[in-house]
Amino acid sequence: MEIKRPSPFSLRLSFEQRLRLEREAGDMPLGAYILEKVFNGEAAPRRRGKNPVKDHQALAQVLGKLGQSRLSSNLNQLARSANTGSLPVTPDTEAALLEAVAEIREIRRLxxxxxNLEAD
Known part of the structure; x- marks a missing residue:
């Protein structure tokens, strides 16, 4: 008589539940993390996660600034003008370019x- 093996067990998770488990697992494979939690009660200590975001609020601010800015459009217009030779280099143009550079530096810093990276 052959012993019948149980079929594999699968688990459905909501998007939020899976996201939470993935954050907790860090760089540990999700299945291994879940098994460790279920059978040992505690999972191995988290290592650096797949999502190295240190400050979600700061990241949201940066993305908000990018969304509100017209940097990409303005830079595209400047590049087009420079390529066609129609970009007059006036004090106003230079000031606008320096302002754009400062904004891009601030976005990069944020x-x-x-x-949670280190600037080079």
């Missing part, structure tokens, strides 16, 4: 901070 992203580096929010993602």
């Amino acid at each position: 992203l580096i901070e929010a993602l």
Whole structure:
């Protein structure tokens, strides 16, 4: 008589539940993390996660600034004008370029901070 093996067990999770488990698992495979939690009560200590976001609020601010800015459109217009030779280099143009550079530097700084990276 052959012993019948039980079929594999699957588990349905909501999007939010899966996201939470993935955050908790860090860089540990999700299945391994769940097994560890179920059978040992505690999972191995988290290592650096797949999503290295240190500050979600700061990241939201940066993305908000990017959404509100017209940087990409303005830079595209400047590049087009420079390529056609129709970009007059006046003090106003230079000031606008320096302002755009400052804004991009600030966005870069905020992203580096929010993602918990080190600036080079």
